[in-house]
Amino acid sequence: MTNTEMRPTSASFTTSGAMPRVSHGEGVYVYDTDGNRYIEGSGGPTLFCVGHGNREVGDAIKAQIDRIAHGYRYMFSSDPLEELTALIAEESGGGLTRMSFVSGGSEAVESCLKLALQYHSANGEPSRRRFISRQRSWHGNTLGALSVSGFQARRAPYEGALIEGSQLSAVNVYRPPPNVASDKVAEFCANELDEEIERLGAENVAAFIFEPVVGAAGGAVPAPPGYAKLVREICDRTGVLMIADEVMCGVGRCGAWRALDVDGVTPDIMAIAKGLSGGYMPLGAAVYQDRLYQRIIEAHGEVISGHTYTGHTTACAAGLAVQKIIRRDGLVEKATADGDYLRAQLGQAIGDLDFVGDIRGRGLFIGIELVADRDTKEPYDPELQLFIKVRTRAFSNGLICYPTGGSVDGLRGDQIILSPPYTASRAELDEIVDKMATSLRQVRETL
Numbered sequence: 503m504t505n506t507e508m509r510p511t512s513a514s515f516t517t518s519g520a521m522p523r524v525s526h527g528e529g530v531y532v533y534d535t536d537g538n539r540y541i542e543g544s545g546g547p548t549l550f551c552v553g554h555g556n557r558e559v560g561d562a563i564k565a566q567i568d569r570i571a572h573g574y575r576y577m578f579s580s581d582p583l584e585e586l587t588a589l590i591a592e593e594s595g596g597g598l599t600r601m602s603f604v605s606g607g608s609e610a611v612e613s614c615l616k617l618a619l620q621y622h623s624a625n626g627e628p629s630r631r632r633f634i635s636r637q638r639s640w641h642g643n644t645l646g647a648l649s650v651s652g653f654q655a656r657r658a659p660y661e662g663a664l665i666e667g668s669q670l671s672a673v674n675v676y677r678p679p680p681n682v683a684s685d686k687v688a689e690f691c692a693n694e695l696d697e698e699i700e701r702l703g704a705e706n707v708a709a710f711i712f713e714p715v716v717g718a719a720g721g722a723v724p725a726p727p728g729y730a731k732l733v734r735e736i737c738d739r740t741g742v743l744m745i746a747d748e749v750m751c752g753v754g755r756c757g758a759w760r761a762l763d764v765d766g767v768t769p770d771i772m773a774i775a776k777g778l779s780g781g782y783m784p785l786g787a788a789v790y791q792d793r794l795y796q797r798i799i800e801a802h803g804e805v806i807s808g809h810t811y812t813g814h815t816t817a818c819a820a821g822l823a824v825q826k827i828i829r830r831d832g833l834v835e836k837a838t839a840d841g842d843y844l845r846a847q848l849g850q851a852i853g854d855l856d857f858v859g860d861i862r863g864r865g866l867f868i869g870i871e872l873v874a875d876r877d878t879k880e881p882y883d884p885e886l887q888l889f890i891k892v893r894t895r896a897f898s899n900g901l902i903c904y905p906t907g908g909s910v911d912g913l914r915g916d917q918i919i920l921s922p923p924y925t926a927s928r929a930e931l932d933e934i935v936d937k938m939a940t941s942l943r944q945v946r947e948t949l
């Protein structure tokens with residue numbers, strides 16, 4: 503591997519001269535125009551669930567574009583849109599039959615927030631405007647989605663202009679709230695929600711939004727068993743809608759098609775994206791209960807939200823092709839089993855490294871947290887930008903992984919997400935483990 507040393511350091515809008523140019527992809531591998539090869543340890547940002555260069559998906563996109571690229575939503579529905587709606591409703595279960603297709607995760611979250619507001623207006627409770635969310639969570643970059651996000655570094659430049667909301671403790675058994683034992687995290691955090699609703703007055707609260715397994719802001723952090731059920735009970739009792747943000751953890755990545763299914767819980771509204779079209783076209787969806795839709799239609803006649811590209815026909819065709827592959831090839835079951843395998847292999851390969859504090863996750867969504875002291879869980883000084891060092895080192899070793907910072911308090915903490923395509927073979931998973939272990943050892947030597 504001769505990949506050059508310096509690699510991207512920020513998720514900025516503009517490219518920097520330091521980044522290689524992408525050439526093509528095949529399965530779990532990506533090639534740059536200099537001929538270097540990279541393995542998809544994280545499927546980009548937990549995105550490429552069926553790998554790159556999939557011919558079936560490519561053919562479906564081309565066939566759709568050859569017919570028509572897009573049927574605009576005020577005039578037409580389309581076969582891909584209708585078929586994808588039916589497939590998602592079936593996979594989701596629990597009455598989640600209504601959906602609006604948008605162009606990505608942030609728009610999906612934004613739509614979920616607005617659906618909650620419109621539902622309460624339609625339901626005669628227009629005072630329900632407030633959103634409750636959690637610290638160390640990420641819901642997207644549009645102003646609404648950013649407002650409910652608990653990712654300090656990404657919020658900072660926009661503070662003062664964000665929608666006021668409530669943010670509760672992060673739900674993390676490795677880093678419980680102060681003075682809370684790990685086995686009490688579920689109850690404590692659910693109680694916090696109950697108390698906040700009480701404090702605000704339920705009549706003022708629209709929805710609670712959370713990631714069932716936290717992604718970028720925490721590093722693949724599942725909530726402890728029982729938490730989601732307690733939240734469901736609180737929402738049912740108070741009329742607060744439950745919004746599950748499954749943009750990263752959903753669509754088969756975490757042990758079931760819907761991540762919250764593993765907890766035996768159905769949300770009122772759910773955001774999905776990423777694995778929905780696996781990166782082949784920009785696509786996300788707000789999926790919601792029919793009873794919400796019926797109430798909105800009775801009162802307002804239509805869901806008053808949408809965009810030019812809502813229900814984009816070719817994007818839906820791409821999503822449909824990806825979802826048919828996932829279903830036909832049993833990829834949800836494969837991802838679940840491969841996740842256990844990958845975690846076990848990582849445990850063997852890096853578990854003895856003294857700066858690996860935690861290896862966690864669910865399904866094929868795995869987080870590694872790095873700490874300066876394993877006993878106290880003290881993180882490294884954020885000035886070190888350790889997570890960026892890991893990203894840079896791994897990339898130059900030909901491994902794409904997804905390190906982020908801030909898992910401890912929004913600023914301190916270094917975590918790495920591994921979330922390979924569901925299609926990765928065991929040999930490819932082994933290669934990811936090898937490269938991750940090598941990269942971490944190399945970084946450790948520099949500290």
Ligand SMILES: Cc1ncc(COP(=O)(O)O)c(C=O)c1O
Pocket residue numbers: 547606607608609611640641642643713717718747748749750751775776
């Ligand atoms: C949980 C979650 N919600 C929302 C988003 C925003 O999605 P997008 O980047 O597609 O706008 C992300 C992106 O990483 C995410 O992880």
